[in-house]
Amino acid sequence: MQIQLQRIAHFSVPVTDIERSARFYSEVVGCTILAKDKKHCFMDAGGTCLLLCKQKGPINQPGQEDLVHHAFAIPAEQLAKAEDHLKAHGVEVLYSEDRRGGTVNGPRTYFRDPDGTRLEFIELTHYDATPRAAAGAH
Numbered sequence: 001m002q003i004q005l006q007r008i009a010h011f012s013v014p015v016t017d018i019e020r021s022a023r024f025y026s027e028v029v030g031c032t033i034l035a036k037d038k039k040h041c042f043m044d045a046g047g048t049c050l051l052l053c054k055q056k057g058p059i060n061q062p063g064q065e066d067l068v069h070h071a072f073a074i075p076a077e078q079l080a081k082a083e084d085h086l087k088a089h090g091v092e093v094l095y096s097e098d099r100r101g102g103t104v105n106g107p108r109t110y111f112r113d114p115d116g117t118r119l120e121f122i123e124l125t126h127y128d129a130t131p132r133a134a135a136g137a138h
Contacts, residue, residue: 010042010049013070015115016057024114025050028089029072045072060116069110069118079123082109094118103128 015021022041025031031043031050041052050070074082083093091111098107106125112118 008048010051011070012051012053013113013117014055014059015052015113016055016059017114018052018054020114021052025052028086028091029113029119030074057115066118069120071104071108071120071122073124074121076107076123079107079109079121082121086111100125 013021018036018038018041022033022036022043025041025043025045026033029045031045034042034044034049036042039054043050043052078085083096086093086109094110094112096107096109099105104122104124104127106123108120108122110118110120
């Protein structure tokens, strides 16, 4: 039997402070709070559930490889204003780029949440779901 996925039901992000992170993910990233308790915050991220999970810190260790991140697709007109939006909320923009010819294509901007988790806003211009070697495909 081959499992056939329908979609991602939810993904989890570890955080040290539920209240602070819920504010960040709603006010900066644009998620909607669905339910919250002392250890979890369920949020809607454009039709996918984002689950903030309280963990002891630090979440991200200095010097560890920085490949793991979460990407949020936004419209082109919003991506054009994303850097200003992030800076207005005191969020440092790590860098912006426009990738073409890979698996996930489009202009994007990278930044971090309050615990240092790397996030991305992307104008998703093309998603190539053709299986192939993964080297440099992102």
